[in-house]
Amino acid sequence: LIELIDLSKDYLMDGGRIRIKALEKINIKIGKGEFVALMGASGSGKTTLLNVIGGMLKADNGYVLIDGVNLTHLTDKQLVDYRTEKIGYIYQSFNLLSNLTAFENIELPLIFHGRPREERIKRVNELTELVGISKRKEHKPNELSGGEKQRVAIARAMANKPKMILADEPTGNVDIQTAKQIVDLLQEINENEGTTFILSTHDLKMVDICKRVLWISDGQITRDQKITRI
Amino acid sequence: LIELIDLSKDYLMDGGRIRIKALEKINIKIGKGEFVALMGASGSGKTTLLNVIGGMLKADNGYVLIDGVNLTHLTDKQLVDYRTEKIGYIYQSFNLLSNLTAFENIELPLIFHGRPREERIKRVNELTELVGISKRKEHKPNELSGGEKQRVAIARAMANKPKMILADEPTGNVDIQTAKQIVDLLQEINENEGTTFILSTHDLKMVDICKRVLWISDGQITRDQKITRI
Numbered sequence: 001l002i003e004l005i006d007l008s009k010d011y012l013m014d015g016g017r018i019r020i021k022a023l024e025k026i027n028i029k030i031g032k033g034e035f036v037a038l039m040g041a042s043g044s045g046k047t048t049l050l051n052v053i054g055g056m057l058k059a060d061n062g063y064v065l066i067d068g069v070n071l072t073h074l075t076d077k078q079l080v081d082y083r084t085e086k087i088g089y090i091y092q093s094f095n096l097l098s099n100l101t102a103f104e105n106i107e108l109p110l111i112f113h114g115r116p117r118e119e120r121i122k123r124v125n126e127l128t129e130l131v132g133i134s135k136r137k138e139h140k141p142n143e144l145s146g147g148e149k150q151r152v153a154i155a156r157a158m159a160n161k162p163k164m165i166l167a168d169e170p171t172g173n174v175d176i177q178t179a180k181q182i183v184d185l186l187q188e189i190n191e192n193e194g195t196t197f198i199l200s201t202h203d204l205k206m207v208d209i210c211k212r213v214l215w216i217s218d219g220q221i222t223r224d225q226k227i228t229r230i
Numbered sequence: 231l232i233e234l235i236d237l238s239k240d241y242l243m244d245g246g247r248i249r250i251k252a253l254e255k256i257n258i259k260i261g262k263g264e265f266v267a268l269m270g271a272s273g274s275g276k277t278t279l280l281n282v283i284g285g286m287l288k289a290d291n292g293y294v295l296i297d298g299v300n301l302t303h304l305t306d307k308q309l310v311d312y313r314t315e316k317i318g319y320i321y322q323s324f325n326l327l328s329n330l331t332a333f334e335n336i337e338l339p340l341i342f343h344g345r346p347r348e349e350r351i352k353r354v355n356e357l358t359e360l361v362g363i364s365k366r367k368e369h370k371p372n373e374l375s376g377g378e379k380q381r382v383a384i385a386r387a388m389a390n391k392p393k394m395i396l397a398d399e400p401t402g403n404v405d406i407q408t409a410k411q412i413v414d415l416l417q418e419i420n421e422n423e424g425t426t427f428i429l430s431t432h433d434l435k436m437v438d439i440c441k442r443v444l445w446i447s448d449g450q451i452t453r454d455q456k457i458t459r460i
């Protein structure tokens with residue numbers, strides 16, 4: 001369970017002389033196994049909110065409670081454990097390591113987690129098959145197309161079967177067919193493994209498939225919409 | 231006028247042992263002032279084709295004729311002149327310089343072109359207004375959202391009023407409203423300044439606004455569609 005209480009986050013620039021309000025008094029609860037879309041215009045605060053929930057950015061005010069634990073009270077070491085144990089993250093700009101192949105990028109979270117080599121190879125081969133890039137395993141990021149990089153990033157986020165996956169524009173860089181495959185894949189994982197998903201998106205088609213949509217504008221949640229399919 | 235004759239491009243990996251066919255026997259002509267979309271699935275060869283037309287990648291076989299000049303016969307120095315004189319490029323992954331502000335990133339092509347300071351400031355202020363980021367001029371790329379980076383990249387491509395703009399997924403990272411604003415902007419430039427546009431996209435909505443769509447699949451142009459609006 002994720003609980004955000006009066007969450008605010010500003011960015012300071014120019015040595016603190018300029019203050020940009022990115023998130024303001026956000027109050028939401030997200031239950032285990034939910035599939036939620038975060039929808040909003042460019043610059044509305046989506047990436048900032050995902051980074052705060054993911055423990056990469058510290059909130060200025062308010063609480064971030066994950067299964068009852070207040071992230072703002074954790075030490076940096078505890079935050080790293082929280083991130084590797086519980087969370088898979090798909091960045092808006094991929095963040096793949098340029099000197100490693102697709103295979104090695106996906107393998108990395110499994111190495112951090114201390115998984116034995118045999119198990120790692122089996123899991124990575126499973127994931128590359130699942131996301132449709134098994135023919136590109138030996139390519140490095142600069143030898144992959146934009147969409148292929150995104151699929152590597154998705155496979156890497158799923159490596160340790162995390163309890164929660166935070167995905168920043170997972171279908172931003174791919175074509176309609178690939179986007180549909182990716183979304184079906186994410187929904188399958190949500191239904192079969194009970195993984196909680198929070199996806200940021202601009203794509204109105206994403207509204208059709210998510211069960212809940214949080215609309216964000218200028219750092220505030222303006223609407224919390226439950227989508228029921230007839 | 232752009233003329234591609236039997237254009238092929240392979241990528242070699244692993245010291246030449248693996249060969250990936252990215253473009254194969256492409257034959258197309260694009261006239262001055264056209265507004266063309268390059269539509270295809272992830273990995274179909276769109277970025278590779280834009281890079282060959284833009285003079286960043288050398289073709290393996292065939293001819294790339296721009297206004298009658300064969301790019302494959304140019305020296306590296308002549309290629310750099312070709313790129314700064316004639317072409318504005320919007321990369322799929324922004325490629326902004328991380329240590330410069332939005333203002334300085336947009337100003338850079340004007341500095342290369344030897345424009346005086348007064349004229350540069352005026353032009354950059356015009357462009358930031360045009361693409362809607364005048365409040366973020368002093369931000370560095372890591373202080374901008376994904377969509378804001380894209381708008382900086384578009385403004386930079388337009389700095390020297392190039393004859394041709396090659397745009398790789400210009401609306402990939404932005405919301406529907408912003409995408410519409412960007413496309414309207416690019417069309418305005420096409421109509422007012424006669425700039426030739428070639429855009430790669432996955433977005434079927436782009437088909438509606440372009441006058442011509444080249445469909446690419448597995449490195450080959452499979453269809454050349456003129457779109458006439460009723």
Ligand SMILES: Nc1ncnc2c1ncn2[C@@H]1O[C@H](COP(=O)(O)OP(=O)(O)OP(=O)(O)O)[C@@H](O)[C@H]1O
Binds near residue numbers: 145174270
């Ligand atoms: N430097 C490289 N080395 C080896 N293969 C490459 C390289 N760059 C691209 N490729 C391969 O060439 C093919 C074409 O890539 P390209 O980047 O042109 O695709 P694209 O149409 O732009 O895809 P997307 O829509 O996902 O960005 C892909 O299958 C990709 O794996």
Ligand SMILES: Nc1ncnc2c1ncn2[C@@H]1O[C@H](COP(=O)(O)OP(=O)(O)OP(=O)(O)O)[C@@H](O)[C@H]1O
Binds near residue numbers: 013020043044366
């Ligand atoms: N490091 C930073 N320093 C200063 N301002 C920042 C920083 N990062 C983001 N911002 C600002 O905070 C606001 C929210 O940014 P955020 O990246 O969360 O937006 P977003 O909703 O993800 O947008 P997009 O859809 O374009 O990716 C933006 O207006 C942006 O300019």
Ligand SMILES: [Mg+2]
Binds near residue numbers: 048
């Ligand atoms: Mg973002």
Ligand SMILES: [Mg+2]
Binds near residue numbers: 277
């Ligand atoms: Mg591409």
